[in-house]
Amino acid sequence: LAKTTQPISMDSYEGQEVNITCSHNNIATNDYITWYQQFPSQGPRFIIQGYKTKVTNEVASLFIPADRKSSTLSLPRVSLSDTAVYYCLVGLRNDYKLSFGAGTTVTVRA
Amino acid sequence: GAGVSQTPSNKVTEKGKYVELRCDPISGHTALYWYRQSLGQGPEFLIYFQGTGAADDSGLPNDRFFAVRPEGSVSTLKIQRTERGDSAVYLCASSQGGGLTGEETQYFGPGTRLLVL
Numbered sequence: 001l002a003k004t005t006q007p008i009s010m011d012s013y014e015g016q017e018v019n020i021t022c023s024h025n026n027i028a029t030n031d032y033i034t035w036y037q038q039f040p041s042q043g044p045r046f047i048i049q050g051y052k053t054k055v056t057n058e059v060a061s062l063f064i065p066a067d068r069k070s071s072t073l074s075l076p077r078v079s080l081s082d083t084a085v086y087y088c089l090v091g092l093r094n095d096y097k098l099s100f101g102a103g104t105t106v107t108v109r110a
Numbered sequence: 111g112a113g114v115s116q117t118p119s120n121k122v123t124e125k126g127k128y129v130e131l132r133c134d135p136i137s138g139h140t141a142l143y144w145y146r147q148s149l150g151q152g153p154e155f156l157i158y159f160q161g162t163g164a165a166d167d168s169g170l171p172n173d174r175f176f177a178v179r180p181e182g183s184v185s186t187l188k189i190q191r192t193e194r195g196d197s198a199v200y201l202c203a204s205s206q207g208g209g210l211t212g213e214e215t216q217y218f219g220p221g222t223r224l225l226v227l
Contacts, residue, residue, distance in 0.1 A: 032213040043114070043201050043218025044153065087152050091213060100145075100152035 004088045009105040018075040020104045022088030025069050033064060033071045034089045038103070044087060048073065075106075083108045112136070114219035116202050122225045123192055131187040131222045135204030142185050143216060144177055145201040153201055159185060160208040192226045199223050 005023040012018045024033065032051050036044035048055060050062040050071065061074040075082060085103040115134040123129050135142050141160055145153035155169040159179045167177070174192075179185040189196055199221040205214035 034215070036216075036218075041220070043203070043220055044216075045218065046215045049213075049215065100154070103152045 004090055004100070006086075006088055006102065006104045008102070009107070011107050011109065012078055013109050014079055015077050018078050018082070018106055018108075020073045020075075020086055020088075020106070021070055022073070022090075023070045024088070024090045027068050027090050031091045033062070033068075034091075035060070035062065035071075035073045036087045036089060036100075038085045038087065044100075047086075078106070078108045080108050080110060082106065114202055114204055114217050116200075116219040116222050118222060119220065120223045120225075122227065124227050125192060125194060127192050127226075129189050129192055129224065131189075131200050131224070133185045133187070133202030133204075133219060135183065135185070135202070136217055137183075139204035139206050139217070140182070141205045141208035141214060142179060143203045143205075144185070144187050145203065147199045147201055147221070149198075156187075158208075165208070189224075192224075194226050197224055197226045 010018060032049055034049040035047045037047050038044040048057055048060045048062045050064050052064050052068060055062045063072040083106060085105050087100045087103045089100050114136055117132045121129055143158050144156040146156055147153045157167040157170055157177050158165050162179055162182045174190045177185060177187045187200060201218055201221045203216035203218045205216045207214045
């Protein structure tokens with residue numbers, strides 16, 4: 001079972017940019033990288049997904065280098081409500097398992 | 111009925127008892143996933159349904175765990191002879207298509223918090 005690796009926690013302040021990097025060395029050719037956000041007592045919620053290069057939506061950007069062995073979620077100008085756990089999910093076709101990382105707890109302070 | 115719903119929201123049982131956890135996916139979603147999440151950990155894959163069939167049940171920890179989806183919609187996760195180590199949040203997710211590549215966006219329910227005393 002391949003794994004993803006993320007920092008355990010990150011602290012930030014309102015208005016700053018937060019970048020979270022996830023390592024996924026065993027990613028398969030056709031697999032996608034998806035990031036989810038989870039608040040306490042809730043299920044994870046989709047943030048963004050990408051395959052290669054850069055993807056941007058209204059809440060985040062996702063940077064994926066050419067070798068795809070890592071990815072970086074960028075949250076611009078965070079607010080207190082962005083305090084949550086962020087998971088990097090990589091589908092692993094060759095393993096047929098969905099591997100959530102341990103997650104990164106992001107704490108945004110005023 | 112816009113999202114995934116799970117019932118009950120909380121379940122307390124005694125060691126050795128049988129429990130059933132229910133998941134109502136988003137209407138029209140063919141794929142359904144069960145995960146288990148322990149405190150401080152990420153969701154751990156248990157089983158994946160495509161329609162009525164279990165396409166991958168390799169994440170089920172042992173034969174005390176079983177899941178069904180008889181009509182391709184609602185799913186029930188069944189745990190026999192519960193143990194204290196089964197205490198966790200059990201999450202259900204559905205997606206429009208299917209697969210285990212992560213390409214399909216999964217929509218999660220709020221989870222069922224199971225406590226085995």
